[in-house]
Amino acid sequence: AQSVTQPDIHITVSEGASLELRCNYSYGATPYLFWYVQSPGQGLQLLLKYFSGDTLVQGIKGFEAEFKRSQSSFNLRKPSVHWSDAAEYFCAVVRTSGTYKYIFGTGTRLKVLA
């Protein structure tokens, strides 16, 4: 069955430090891949998406993600974290063939220390 794994439930980083959030998926073909952010009391906001092409994707708020087919991963990165980045981050995949499935990971909650 198709699945999305975000192995880190909580991550704490200091402001100004770099960040990497992990996302792995299981699916035979390359799915469409997304990263969303959810701030407290807010809906989700799309950070970036990957459909095809260049495997390094730039998003909003200084985030980027790299698709690695060999590792079935789509990790989110930011070189320098700001206190306002504290939120919950969700990776999501969409099947590109067969029955439509839009699957979210369980989320990673980011805490930023001043």
Place this chain on the structure above:
Amino acid sequence: KAGVTQTPRYLIKTRGQQVTLSCSPISGHRSVSWYQQTPGQGLQFLFEYFSETQRNKGNFPGRFSGRQFSNSRSEMNVSTLELGDSALYLCASSLGLAGQETQYFGPGTRLLVL
């Protein structure tokens, strides 16, 4: 341009009742998708409507239904409420089908079933 709006924002119901949630998409968007978010199950796709037709459906019982009107506004109905239906219900709109487009999420309706 106004964002996605959901009404009501909060709702308290008792077991066995039914509830209708409303979602107004961004002007010009033809797709509306619904998601359920709970601490235990995370974010789960309910269904997607495009041009008044249900295009995709997640793994939820028939108690969960929806519809879309000609102005793209959508409603979601849950009949015979169960305690486990307590959740944040998010709707998202997109220009085209959700799996291929950027989705814009509303703030959600928080439903509590007593």
